[in-house]
Amino acid sequence: MSFTAVSDLSQSLQNRRYNSQIKSDLNRLAQELTSGKQTDIAKAVGGDFRPLAGIETSLTSLDAYKLITTEAQQYTATMQQSLEVVQTLSEDMSSTLLTSTDFTTQSSVRAAAREAEGKFESVVSAINISSSAGAIFAGAETAGTALADADTILSDIRTAIAGETTIAGIKTAIDDWFDTTGGGFETNAYLGSATARSDFKVNKAETVGIDVKADASEIRSVLKGLALAALADDGIPLDQPDNNSDLLDLSRSELLSATSGLVGLRAEIGSAEERIETAAVRNQAETASLQLARNNLIAADPYDTATEIQNLQTQLETLYAVTARLSQLSLVDYLR
Structure with missing residues (x-):
């Protein structure tokens, strides 16, 4: 039987990388849950920004018209x-x-x-x-x-x-x-x-x-x-x-x-x-x-986002548990 040895330092670095990635994903999802928008807009629109740009241009014009109509009403x-x-x-x-x-x-x-x-x-x-x-x-x-x-x-x-x-x-x-x-x-x-x-x-x-x-x-x-x-x-x-x-x-x-x-x-x-x-x-x-059309393009689904946050939280807790368990293992303790 053969196996590949993993050093303590390598294992520590790998755990840190997993920890950092999970926390980064949690921060991203928390931002999406709060703002209601996906952070990766390019992915949301499939790389085609033209529909979104057209919507944003029209909304900017309508904001200007709102100011004008308010002034006209006054x-x-x-x-x-x-x-x-x-x-x-x-x-x-x-x-x-x-x-x-x-x-x-x-x-x-x-x-x-x-x-x-x-x-x-x-x-x-x-x-x-x-x-x-x-x-x-x-x-x-x-x-x-x-x-x-x-x-x-x-x-x-x-x-x-x-x-x-x-x-x-x-x-x-x-x-x-x-x-x-x-x-x-x-x-x-x-x-x-x-x-x-x-x-x-x-x-x-x-x-x-x-x-x-x-x-x-x-x-x-x-x-x-x-x-x-x-x-x-x-x-x-x-x-x-x-x-x-x-x-x-x-x-x-x-x-x-x-x-x-x-x-x-x-x-x-x-x-x-x-x-x-x-x-x-x-x-x-x-x-x-x-x-509404803009939201359909870039909105983050709150249910899916919350579910993903829950999954990441479970992964993070598991990583902490595994790390704590590994930190207790040593050759000296085994030989005793």
């Missing part, structure tokens, strides 16, 4: 909130002018005019609101504010009507100031861009544009109506039979007309919000689908 929500404030202020002022019948005294006219001026300031403040994307109603010019401050605008309007002595003349001058191309509103009140802000690209095939700026006719109409009422307390010298309280009548008509315009404007924004939300949901569904 942008449109802020716009809706601002216009809700404007609409409420406009309706409140028109309600005041409709329900009050006592504008025959200077004190009643003064009270209505001061209320209108306060609401004018609030409307300007609401339109000048900003979000993470910059000024909301300033078009492509997002760095500043959409409108000049209320005092500047009203001062410019007062300059525009200076010298007018009839209600008709004042109305024409104010209409020209607000509505004429290159007039006072566009020159001195609106500080934004004539160009709409760039569209939101919400996915690879769709963009959503929102061209609502502070120079929209619906917003100008509210400002005009409130300005007419604010001027009623200026004591403008008018030819008879005109009266400063007549400006309140003009204001009421303008504000009633402006309300329907604001409703339409908000509906337009609501349509854009719906498209953005639809795109966001579609992107989320596509992301989930791609993540």
Whole structure:
């Protein structure tokens, strides 16, 4: 009978190598169990990385679209909130002018005019609101504010009507100031861009544009109506039979007309919000689908991994037991 002798040193080195290999495999499996991904991606995809690369590229694009849709949702929500404030202020002022019948005294006219001026300031403040994307109603010019401050605008309007002595003349001058191309509103009140802000690209095939700026006719109409009422307390010298309280009548008509315009404007924004939300949901569904496809390629099966860990643990315990047993064997002990 023949046998091959194995030295103690050789046996020790071999045991160490087995021990190191088992521990390395245990660490790898523990990492896979924790992350849910196989560590050897090349083996998982059979050496063909093209499907996985395509999935990763698409997921990166969808992450970018998620940021864009989130920004677009914040942008449109802020716009809706601002216009809700404007609409409420406009309706409140028109309600005041409709329900009050006592504008025959200077004190009643003064009270209505001061209320209108306060609401004018609030409307300007609401339109000048900003979000993470910059000024909301300033078009492509997002760095500043959409409108000049209320005092500047009203001062410019007062300059525009200076010298007018009839209600008709004042109305024409104010209409020209607000509505004429290159007039006072566009020159001195609106500080934004004539160009709409760039569209939101919400996915690879769709963009959503929102061209609502502070120079929209619906917003100008509210400002005009409130300005007419604010001027009623200026004591403008008018030819008879005109009266400063007549400006309140003009204001009421303008504000009633402006309300329907604001409703339409908000509906337009609501349509854009719906498209953005639809795109966001579609992107989320596509992301989930791609993540599932990626997992099918590189995911580590938790049951198989746990079973393999249990097997390796048994091997390691066996190795320890054998090593301990061998360490107790010696020729001297045998001869005794």
